[in-house]
Amino acid sequence: MNRIIRVCLAVLVFSLFGMCQAAPAPVDTGDPHTDRSLIRLDPPEQVAKRMEWFSDARFGMFIHWGLYAQNGCHWRGQDGKSEHMMRHLQIPLREYEKIADEFDPEKFKADEWVRIAKDAGMKYMIITAKHHDGFAMFNSKSSSYNVVVRTPFARDPIQELADAARKQGLRFGVYYSLGRDWEDPDVPTRDGYRSNTWDYPDESKKDFAKYFERKVKPQIKELLTQYGPISVLWFDTPEKISRAQSEELIRLVHTLQPDCIVNQRVGNRLGDYRVAEQSIPEGGYPDPWETCMTLNKHWGYYEGDENWKPTETLVRNLIDIASKNGNFLLNVGPTGDGVIPAGSVERLKEVGLWMKVNGEAIYGTTGCPLKGLAWGRCTKKTTPGGATLYLHVFDWPKNGKLLIPALKNSVESATLLAGGVKLKTSAKDGALTIALPATPPDKISSTIVLKVKGAPVI
Ligand code: FHN
DSSP states (O other), X not given: OHHHHHHHHHHHHHHHHHHHSOOXXXXXXXXXXXXXXXXXXXXXXXXXXXXXXXXXXXXXXXXXXXXGGTTTTEETTEEOOSTTHHHHTTOOHXXXXXXXXXXXXXXXXXXXXXXXXXHTTOOEEEEEEEOTTOOBSSOOSSXXXXXXXXXXXXXXXXHHHHHHHHHHTOEEEEEEEOSOOTTOTTOOOXXXXXXXXXXXXXXXXXXXXXXIIIIIHHHHHHHHHSSSOOOEEEEEOOTTOOHHHHHHHHHHHHHHOTTOEEBGGGSTTOSSBEEEESSOOTTOOSSOXXXXXXXXXXXXXXXXXXXXXXXXXXXXXXXXXXXXXXXXXXXEOOOTTSOOOHHHHHHHHHHHHHHHHHGGGTTTOEEOSOOOOTTEEEEEEEETTEEEEEEXXXXXXXXXXXXXXXXXSOEEEEEETTTOOBOOEEEETTEEEEEOXXXXXXXXXXXXXXXXXXXXXX
């Protein structure tokens, strides 16, 4: 009997130990949203060249703006819950399009939006050119269901923002809803409920290829030929697109604008970089990647949502993402009259104040081999004959001693980035200790610049 108990205990211990082990690499699910590895159509060096600015930029603005913003995702007094309100309330297209008759954002100023992004330390911006409602927020010759033709505003915000971004030195990109378009009768989507089943109930009649030829390709061509350099084509919801169609789109984009990067939501594991949504992947991804995240709880402007993430969370997310080789695409949802909500502007201003002092430790950095740092994160720049490690200290040690475990390199210097104060270091048993002043320069995260000889050896 004892032997049986021993064997059972052994099995139990090993299985528990196994559960504590690093999770096995996830199996590719075939779902373009979740697969870890991207399939490349171009040689790696060509992709790397295209991606250079992106990895250096690290921080961008996402903008969700469309008819749903007119009344804060509400319709005739009903709560539409989000930018999906047309689907949530099953609003017939003939009714939903009437919102366009009132859409006249007289407070919209492209230069103002770009300045807000620039002052936050953002280096690129991506706006919804067409979201799931199928309404083009640009002058589309191939679909009259667009902001220039159908609204009293009668202006092209994509044109105005592209021009303003270029003038202020930011890169500009566009979001395009690929697999969901509630205006077009031919768009089926996975499990049907994500397509327009209220105006077009018969899913069996829907032919994605017709929509792809009639609307998607012409509009992608318009976006890439009407507005000058487009740095990112940010596709979304690639349900039901075939591998051949995803490939055709990527080749179309890179034929019209070779430097334009395409995210993985072009579908079928293709694309130049990966996307995480509302989350920061534990170990990052092997490919270049970006986390997109809302500032409150909604992508589009939702009346009454004042649940803004604290500035500390935003800054530490940016640092955490950069420490894993990722980019942070932080979203704003402007109102129907063209204003970025005050709660967003306030926090972006505060993030910008931190970036003004510490941006050097984010832009152009890569992840750092120092992992699992209890007090914060680390980013890195390679220098001739060595490296600069940026130590982002969230929790300032009370005893004035910052411990960096297992860094074997010899130290050239250690300084506070804010103010340049030199810091004393000492090495013992393969660990490095940095003596710190009593008060941290920044309560959110203080940066120490640690210059070491040779590539970091952990
Ligand atoms: O359904 C959309 C949603 O409205 C929003 O645009 C996000 C942004 O990444 N993408 C889809 C949800 O994954």
